[in-house]
Every structure is written in structure tokens, then in C-alpha cells.
Amino acid sequence: MNRRRLSGSSTTLSDRRGTEPFHGLVDRTLKRPVSSALGVLAVLSIGWFTVGVAHVPVSPSPAWSVTVLSAVLAALACRDTARSESLTARVRSFWQAFAAAVGLIAVGVISNAYDALSGPGTPSQQIGPVTLGIYLCGVLIALGALLRLPIGRRSRTEWLTLGLDAGIVMLSAGLFAWYFVIHGSPEMTVVTGSSLPGLIVIMLGFVAVLAAVKLALIGTGPLDRHALSLLGVAVLVAATGGALMPLLSSMPWLSSAHVAVPAACFVLALAAERQRQAAGLPALAPRRRPFSLLPYSAITATGALLLVSAWEPGDETRVIAVGTLAIVALVVVRQIMAFYDNAGLLRRLDASMLELSRHEQRLRSLVQNxxxxxxxxxxxxxxxxxxxxxxxxxxxxxxxxxxxxxxxxxxxxxxxxxxxxxxxxxxxxxxxxxxxxxxxxxxxxxxxxxxxxxxxxxxxxxxxxxxxxxxxxxxxxxQDQLVHQASHDGLTGLANRTLFAERATEALDGAEGHAVALALVDLDDFKGVNDRLGHAVGDALLVAVADRLRACVRPHDTVARLGGDEFAVLMPDVSADEAGAIAGRIITELGAPVGAAGHNLLVRASVGLAGGRPDDDAPGDAPRMDASELLRRADVAMYAAKEQGKSRYARYAETMDTCAVEHARLGAELQRALTSDELFLLYQPVVTLPDGELSGVEALVRWRHPERGLVSPAEFIPVAERNGMIVQLGAQVLREACRQMADWRRRYGDAAPARIGVNVSARQLREPTFPQTVADVLTDTGLEPGDLLLEITETAVFDGGPALQAVRAVRELGVHVALDDFGTGHSSLGLLRTCPVDVLKVDKSFVDGVTGTAEQSAIATSLAQIARALRLRTVAEGVETEAQARRLYQLGYRLAQGFHFARPLPAEEIDDLLAVREAANAEPLDRPALAG
CATH class of the missing domain: 3.30.450.20 (PAS domain)
Incomplete structure (x- = not known):
């Protein structure tokens, strides 16, 4: 805040050092040896002076000794303060000068004592010229030290105000000095024998006034204000003591210096101690007085002097003097009140300006930062x-x-x-x-x-x-990234199911009679890639497939990944022929080898194609066309493509819904059949060639529906494969077949079939618990592992993976394994080396041609030769004629099954055969004779 001065005021709003109680300063001063000695000497001098006023002392020498010692100790106290390192250079210089001044005064006191105690008429109060010169030099040094204190910068108005206030004070001091010269100085000259003591007293008075002016009007500069106040008091005490000397003219053994000098020296010690301690005191709030009292004190003192001087002439003069002083006093009080009012207004204005400045700075800081x-x-x-x-x-x-x-x-x-x-x-x-x-x-x-x-x-x-x-x-x-992640597949970058549904709805709502087509793409046998090569390769394959799908469609078509290996292509405003062409292009593009993570893979896909219009009013109870209905139709068509042999596309037709509904109904009824004993097993014999002796049996599941009668396995097995019930169904068939085989073993011994064959689906082999299921069934039924033959298809183990691991696991149990329908699936001779099998079952399609030309029987002939080379047993399936049986024997087949030998039989009829066989001591079955 800017410093301000009011009229008649020299008070600056600068920081002040904190004050402390006076008794605290005295206590701390008395703890120092020099200062405590000064205090003792001041007390002794006052006591000695009191006694001297009442009684004539024997000699004034002790009083002068105390006075001299006090001056010397005071000089030492000022020197100690000047040596304090905590003070600034200017303050140390001031105290050095003041120590020199007090030191000269100490010398002057010694000279004064000599003048008073030596010469004729002693003791006396005479002061010699040398003593006066020494005193005068000490006073001038002290005055110079005060004048050298720096004064801060001020404006012209402030200097004018300062000059007026100082002029008032100095003029008042001059009047007092003039009065002293007229009334007090002659008496002092008579007492001391010289006019110089009066001059010294006047100078000491002006030094005290100058200290007051410096303190109240100009400021202390680097000097502590309280130390300066104490200095002024010390000088004033000395000046007052000198002015009172005429009062002691009748007591020559006493001198006012005996009490004034020790008292002034003790106050000087307090000032020095205060200066030493000022550097460590905390700063308090600045002074808030709006004016200086010093000019008004000078006016008051001058008025009092006027009253004293005018008191003698007469009553009229005294009345005028008193009235004049009263008017001046009232004007001074009125002026002080005006100063306080102005100060209050300025404080409020300053507070408002400060608050406004703070708001402005805060706003500027907020805007800038x-x-x-x-x-x-x-x-x-x-x-x-x-x-x-x-x-x-x-x-x-x-x-x-x-x-x-x-x-x-x-x-x-x-x-x-x-x-x-x-x-x-x-x-x-x-x-x-x-x-x-x-x-x-x-x-x-x-x-x-x-x-x-x-x-x-x-x-x-x-x-x-x-x-x-x-x-x-x-x-x-x-946000855009989150929106994209929420609407796109993280792996392929294609639209996800949510975005696809939105765009399908928009396409149907905005088609305005134009057709919208949907192609649902499902990769065939994709799980085998994950199982055989790992998920990293599977993910790379999905990314490659996504890129190929993008290349097959039009710019405004939407390609989405709905989940797993299932993709969808939404084609708005497309004709049926165009949709078919795009679906065909997808089949062709995906049929080419795909590079994925360093592997060249062949990918096959089944595509379901469905189309519709938003205003499609389907007859009957068919649902109205919307996005979900369009997707459902494409899904139905896709499964139809898979049933038709995969790697193709099928267009949705309403008859597919009938099949889908039938499959769903059949699946529900099959679930009921599993718990209601509607399923049962038939056993087809496997015989030896050429004699037709019973070698083993194959367990075949049948379903006796309570309403439809016998349901063909060709109807319900695919349904069970699709909905996953084949796992439960297969486990139930396995348990029942093993139980029946164990029962035959117990009852017929060696006459029982050598082993029983049970068909296992690819879905069962992919179950991680399948080997444990087989082990548990063998344990529960008591069947030897070697009496069980698990029949699997080539397709189930062609891709390796968990299915092949499961086959190896059951082989480790001692269970035999047969490849069923060999030659019709993913036929690969390498499979015979990687898959641990014991039996090859040659499909009926190859058996049918054995009686034809050499070309027609070539495959059956080759398979028999391969089996012999690999030390595998072969079983010819679907033998229906004696000629087929004879020819198969000639080709090297020693096991066969088919309607020529026996149809699938219930367990009771197998019991009859085994009973006859046991009774006839294992004679051949009564069947047509085979070629020799």
C-alpha cells in the first residue's frame, strides 16, 4: 500500500518492530554486567543526592566517582551495541558515534569533578572552560550522529508538511530556549561562573527535541524507534538536570550532574539493550495514527509558557491568555477529530481499493492461468x-x-x-x-x-x-474410440452384433420397397484349427477371412462379425441374383488357401442367404420382417447349407422353417426319450469269413416313439449332433452296451462275442471328460477294456487336436479303436499312422462293387492290402449277398457284417444265438454257405 501523510502528521504506514513490556526490557538489561552496574550506580546517586539535600556530606568525592563511573560504563554499553553483528552497518556506525560522544562526556565529567573539588573555595559548582569544551564536543558528536540517520524518499507535499511540523516544534523549542536565556541562564552563570553551561543545556534540549522530531516526524530509518525514544529520554534527563543547577546554588557540595548523569546513563543502557534485541523481535502491524501529536504538544507547551509568562502583569492579561489558550485547545481538538474522520474515510477507501485490487488480480490470474x-x-x-x-x-x-x-x-x-x-x-x-x-x-x-x-x-x-x-x-x-469399440469387433475391426442390428433395422426401415439381403457365413470345422494350431492361428485366420469378406462386397454393404467364426454380410437394395452372386463370390474367395500366422489353410464356409422387404406381410402366423427375423432366416438357411454338404450357400425357403420346427420338436422329444426308456439298443453280429461264425456285435441305438413308433436313427442322430444331446445319448448307449457285454461274458464265457462295438461321435471325442467317462463305465460294469471296440469316423480325428488325444487316452486304457466308414470322409493314409486304430471298417459303398469289374473293386482290394501291411483287421460293412461275401473272402477279408448274415437283433435274440452256439460247442451259424 502507498504511504500516506495527513496534514500535520508524519506517521508512515511502515512496518514496526514489536514492543515488549518495559519491565521485561529492564530485567534483561539488568542481567548484563555493565547495565546492572549502571542501575546500581543510578540508585546510589539518587540516594546520595537525597541525603546531600537534607544533610551536608563530609565530602562530594564519592558522588563524583559514581558519576564518572556511570559515564564510562554507558560508553562501554554503547560500544558493545556498536559491535553487534546482527545490526546493519548504518546502525553500528550510529552507536559507535554515540559511544564516542558519551566517552567525551565521561572525560568532561572527570574534568568537571576536578573543577569542583580543587582550587579555592571548594567544594563549588564552578565549571572550567576546558570542561565546557569537552561537554560541547560530546554534544556535537551526538547531534551529528542523529543528523546522519537516513531519511526516506518523500514527495514535495510530504516534505512541505514535514517542514511545517518540524518548524512548529523547533519554534516552540526556540521560545523555551529564549525564556531560559532570559530567566534561567543568569542564575546558572552566577552559580557556575560561566555562561557556557547555559549554552550546553540549551544544546542538550535541542538534541532531545531533535530526537523527538526524528522519531515522530521523520522516522527512525534503520534505528529502532524505541531505542531512539530512550535516547531522547536520556538526553532530556541530562538537559533537565543541567537546567536545575540554579536551584542548588545554596548547596555547593551538590551538583545536578550527580543524579542526572547516572540516571541518563542507565536510560542510555536501556536504549542500547533495546537496539541489540530489536533485530530478533517479530514485526507487528504498522501504526495507524493519522497524525503526529508532536506539533500539537509543542503548541500546548508554548501555550503553557505563554500562560506562565503572562501570569504576573495583571488579571486582564491573564484572562486574555487563558481565553487564547482555550480557543487554541478547542481548535486543536477539532483538528484532531477531523484528522480521525479523514483517516477513517481513507482507511475505508484503502480497504475498498485493496479489495478491488485483490478482485482484479484474482480475476486477472484466473483469466491468464x-x-x-x-x-x-x-x-x-x-x-x-x-x-x-x-x-x-x-x-x-x-x-x-x-x-x-x-x-x-x-x-x-x-x-x-x-x-x-x-x-x-x-x-x-x-x-x-x-x-x-x-x-x-x-x-x-x-x-x-x-x-x-x-x-x-x-x-x-x-x-x-x-x-x-x-x-x-x-x-x-x-469417446470416439469407446464408441468404435462398442460398435466394432476388437479382433477384425468389423461391425459387431449391436451395430449390425442397428444397420439392419435402418436398412429395412429405409428400404421403401427395395429388397434387403443378408448372407450369414459360418466357417466349417473352424474349431479344429483352434484345437490343432492354437488360438493365435485361429485369430489370424479370422482376420484374413474378414479381409476377404470386405473384398467380396459392395462399398455400401456392411460386413459384421457376430461372434466366434460366424460373419454376416448385410446387402441393402439388392436383387436376388445380385445377392446370390455375392454369396457365390464369398464361397469362391474363402475356398482359396488362406495365409494365417505362417500357415496356409484351406477354409470352407457355409452361407445362408435370406432376403426380405420391410412391408413383407407373411401369411399366416409368420413373424413380420425385421432385423431379428432376417437373421433367423439366414441362420436356418446356413444350417441347411451345412446339411447339404457344407462349402456352399443355401437360399432361405419357407419349407426350411418346417424342417427347423420339426428338428426343434424332435430335439425336445428326444430329451424326454432319454429319461423315459424310449431308447433301446439292437446288436448287429460281426461274423468271420468264410464260415460265418459270430465274432462280435455292434451296438445300434433305436427310438420307439410312443406316437410315431420306430424313429430312424437317420432322423434323430443329426438332431442330437446339432443340439449337443449326442454327448448324453452316446454316454447312455456306451453304458448300456458295456453292461450287456459284461452280462454275456458272465453267462456264456468264451461263447460270448469277442468284443462289442459302440459308435462314438466327433462331438463326444471333443469332450475333455470323454476318456474318464469310458474308464468309469468299464469300472462300473466290470467289462474288460479289451472287450470294447469304439468306432469313430475319419472326420472326427482328421484335424487332430483334442479328439485325437481322446483316442490315444482310451487306447491307453486297453480299449480297441475302429475307423468306421473308412474311405468316405477325410480319407488320408497318413491318418492310419497318426491315429492309433486296430480295425478298419470298409464302407458299404466300396463293398457293393466287389463283384463287378476290377476298377469297381479296386478300392476294396487296396484297403485289404493296406490293412494287412499295417497289421490291422478289416471289417466289410453292408454285405448283402453270398457273392459279395465270397469275393470279400477271396480279397483277404476275414470279418464282415450286413443283412446277408443278420439284421440288427435285440439282446434276447443274441442270447438265443449264444445259447445255441454254446450247446453246439461253437458250431457255425445257420447261414448260406460261403465260398471256400
């Missing part, structure tokens, strides 16, 4: 003011942005949004609006800004639109 850009635009959307934060937000200095149209930096695509913001604001006073637009950064990039603007045109201090803009580029980027 805000991360948002604050701007004011006129009605033409031209920038009138831009905050410094524009350089952080857009890289543009504030001075460069001012005066430019805002639209110059708005992205062209976002101009309609910004124009709408301006339209809303300009038409309604105090209206607020928010928008998000892109603005050009100084580096050439576009930054998203969120602008909150308010119309302040009606505010004269603003007269514009105030906007607050913050950079939300990173927020928008994260």
Missing part, C-alpha cells in the same frame, strides 16, 4: 478480446487473435453448427448456448473445442458475446 480460452466477440463474430490462454489452446498469441473473425478458424464442416450457435445468441439478450466445433491450431491440426457462450450485448462494460472454450480433443478421441 485458465486452461480455457476466454473471448469476447461483437455481433459480427469478430474477436474483440482473447485471453492469453489462446496460445495454449490454439497456439495463437492473444494480440494476433484479436480483430479476426472467429469463422476463419472454424472447420468448414462445423460452420453450420457455429452459425446456429450465433443465431441463438444474437436474437435473445442474456441467452446462453453450447456447441462443439473443430478449430484450426497454429500447427495446422484441428482441435475440438467446447464453446459455452453468453450474450452480454446489453452490458456496456462488455458489449459483446462472452465465450469460454476448452480443448476437448482428447476427450472426443477417447
Amino acid at each position: 485458465s486452461s480455457d480460452m476466454i473471448a469476447i466477440t461483437d455481433k459480427d463474430m469478430t474477436l474483440v478480446y482473447v485471453s492469453p490462454s489462446s496460445e495454449r489452446v490454439l497456439g495463437i498469441p492473444a494480440e494476433q487473435g484479436a480483430g479476426q473473425p472467429v469463422t476463419r478458424r472454424v472447420h468448414p464442416d462445423d460452420l453450420p453448427v457455429f452459425d446456429e450457435l450465433a443465431r441463438k445468441l444474437l436474437n435473445v439478450p442474456d441467452a446462453s448456448a453450447v456447441c462443439q466445433v473443430r478449430m484450426l491450431h497454429a500447427d495446422g491440426s484441428w482441435r475440438w473445442l467446447e464453446i459455452v457462450a453468453t450474450n452480454r450485448m446489453d452490458d456496456p462494460s462488455v458489449a459483446g458475446i462472452v465465450s469460454n472454450s476448452r480443448d476437448i480433443t482428447e476427450t472426443r478421441r477417447v
